[in-house]
Amino acid sequence: MVDASILWLRRDLRRQDLPSLTAAHRAAGPAGVVPVFVVDPRLWRSAGGPRRAWLAATLKATDEAYDGRLVLRVGDPRRVIPKLAAAVGARSVHISRETTPYGRRRDRQVATTLAERGVELVPTGTPYAVGPGSVRKGDGEPYRVFTPFARAWREHGWPRPEQRVTTPRWLEVDDDLEAVRMVDQAANGSESAGLPVPGEAGARETWQRFLATGLAAYDVDRDRPDREGTSRLSPYLKLGVVHPRTLLADLAPRLAQHGGNAERFVTELAWREFYADVLWHHPSSAWTDLRESLSGLRYDEPRDAIHAWQAGRTGYPLVDAGMRQLLETGWMHNRLRMVTASFLTKDLHVWWPVGARHFLQHLIDGDLASNNHGWQWVAGTGTDAAPYFRVFNPTAQGERFDPDGDYVRRWVPELRHLAGSAVHRPWRAPDGYAHDYPRRLVDHAEERREALRRYQGVGA
Numbered sequence: 001m002v003d004a005s006i007l008w009l010r011r012d013l014r015r016q017d018l019p020s021l022t023a024a025h026r027a028a029g030p031a032g033v034v035p036v037f038v039v040d041p042r043l044w045r046s047a048g049g050p051r052r053a054w055l056a057a058t059l060k061a062t063d064e065a066y067d068g069r070l071v072l073r074v075g076d077p078r079r080v081i082p083k084l085a086a087a088v089g090a091r092s093v094h095i096s097r098e099t100t101p102y103g104r105r106r107d108r109q110v111a112t113t114l115a116e117r118g119v120e121l122v123p124t125g126t127p128y129a130v131g132p133g134s135v136r137k138g139d140g141e142p143y144r145v146f147t148p149f150a151r152a153w154r155e156h157g158w159p160r161p162e163q164r165v166t167t168p169r170w171l172e173v174d175d176d177l178e179a180v181r182m183v184d185q186a187a188n189g190s191e192s193a194g195l196p197v198p199g200e201a202g203a204r205e206t207w208q209r210f211l212a213t214g215l216a217a218y219d220v221d222r223d224r225p226d227r228e229g230t231s232r233l234s235p236y237l238k239l240g241v242v243h244p245r246t247l248l249a250d251l252a253p254r255l256a257q258h259g260g261n262a263e264r265f266v267t268e269l270a271w272r273e274f275y276a277d278v279l280w281h282h283p284s285s286a287w288t289d290l291r292e293s294l295s296g297l298r299y300d301e302p303r304d305a306i307h308a309w310q311a312g313r314t315g316y317p318l319v320d321a322g323m324r325q326l327l328e329t330g331w332m333h334n335r336l337r338m339v340t341a342s343f344l345t346k347d348l349h350v351w352w353p354v355g356a357r358h359f360l361q362h363l364i365d366g367d368l369a370s371n372n373h374g375w376q377w378v379a380g381t382g383t384d385a386a387p388y389f390r391v392f393n394p395t396a397q398g399e400r401f402d403p404d405g406d407y408v409r410r411w412v413p414e415l416r417h418l419a420g421s422a423v424h425r426p427w428r429a430p431d432g433y434a435h436d437y438p439r440r441l442v443d444h445a446e447e448r449r450e451a452l453r454r455y456q457g458v459g460a
Contacts, residue, residue, distance in 0.1 A: 003029020004088045004171050008081060009037045010103070011127045012096040012240035013058050014200050015065045017161040019125035024094035025165050027122070032169035034088055036071040037062070038080050039179050046361060049186075050330025054195050054364040056186035058239050061199025069170040072179035078106060082113045088171060090119060096240070097123035099132045099276055100368050101283035127237075128273050129158035129245045132280035142281040144290075144383055149277065150270040161246045194329055195364065196235055203236040207247065215254065218261040222268075225322075225333035226407040231265070234365035235331065237272070244269050275373040278383060286372055287353055289381035296458045297381075300349040305441050309344055310358055312412075315440035317424050318398035319343045321411035328411075330364035335401055341378040342392035347447040349454065352379040380455060389455075391448045398424035412437070 005028040007021055015021065024033045037059055044052065063070040073080045085093055093114060098107050111121040126132065135152050136142055143149035196202055210231040214221070221229025236242045247269065255262045282290060289295060308314050312323035322336030332340070337359070344355045352375040359375070360366040376382025380390070398421075402408055405423035409416045414437035415423045426432030427440065 004031035057198035074179035
């Protein structure tokens with residue numbers, strides 16, 4: 001077989017608006033295109049059940065979108081892709097450019113191996129509306145503050161969505177049976193986990209429903225975990241089932257009608273792009289403090305308290321509700337991500353990577369750049385200019401953003417006997433602990449003062 005091209009899918013599990021597919025189709029000779037996904041054991045093993053189930057269900061939906069021709073392989077992509085290219089006689093392998101530190105290293109190694117065999121690795125597009133590294137200050141330096149980045153990002157602009165390749169030529173290649181077994185086994189858990197409808201059809205339905213019923217109140221409802229006020233598109237964006245430029249194109253004609261709500265949604269997309277840009281320029285910030293000035297900050301390692309935080313048994317109802325939602329569904333409202341992260345870093349004084357790893361293990365939308373830099377933003381080690389004094393009060397946050405207590409009662413059944421906002425302060429109710437709800441691990445006011453002392457001690 002000769003003149004085939006390979007489309008190596010990673011964080012771009014879609015057929016619509018996919019520049020790398022267009023490039024692979026144009027490069028392919030009579031043999032056609034081989035779409036492939038490689039199950040990397042290193043990444044697969046680190047994922048929790050809902051995260052694996054979401055990927056597996058999305059892969060099965062992607063296979064349907066590719067007319068049943070998606071090839072599954074398992075192993076280290078640095079060996080798997082060159083071997084597949086040799087087997088099918090491919091002259092080129094097409095990808096969406098990867099932007100994470102691990103992905104960039106992996107792709108460089110694959111490109112070197114392929115080049116030795118006369119095969120080209122061709123990157124086209126990225127998972128972002130504006131490729132990380134493309135937006136810079138006038139002096140050429142990257143941005144480290146969100147607001148000026150977002151302004152420059154909007155001014156830079158982005159391309160229109162790519163036209164769909166309507167009649168691709170697929171080259172049929174057998175799957176790796178071990179990869180099929182792993183995916184099938186994981187996908188069986190998708191329904192019991194209550195995951196979103198996978199695939200592009202699920203993404204379109206979710207997006208259209210949000211545009212019709214959620215966008216008009218987004219600026220207010222997006223902070224309310226007791227309401228369906230967010231788009232719930234983040235799991236689709238994580239795996240590239242939908243591309244952000246598609247969303248931006250759909251929003252453009254609605255900016256006049258929906259004003260601040262549509263602008264707010266664009267701003268949230270800009271945050272995702274900002275964190276990807278920061279990681280691009282500072283790869284080490286994936287797992288180390290971006291602000292080196294805080295390297296002397298003293299942390300604790302309270303194992304029992306960390307385990308209680310992970311299990312949702314801290315004694316603070318809003319924190320516990322969020323952590324339980326994460327374990328059961330693989331998703332958590334963004335307001336709760338900030339509150340639970342603040343509790344771990346500021347109330348328990350734990351270094352942020354401990355929490356970031358837990359989130360990435362379980363979140364079906366867990367994205368390295370957004371997740372880890374979001375943690376750094378809360379912890380005070382990241383991009384915010386003066387963050388050390390930001391300590392979320394979990395009780396006040398609950399009373400403000402879950403005023404009737406509905407969210408907490410849904411995820412913390414031990415407190416369902418408490419009506420209204422009383423659910424956020426079970427220690428004030430005579431029967432608050434009647435159903436085995438745990439006492440508070442720490443006193444928030446006291447730990448807030450301790451956190452401020454530690455930050456001020458290193459000159460924050």
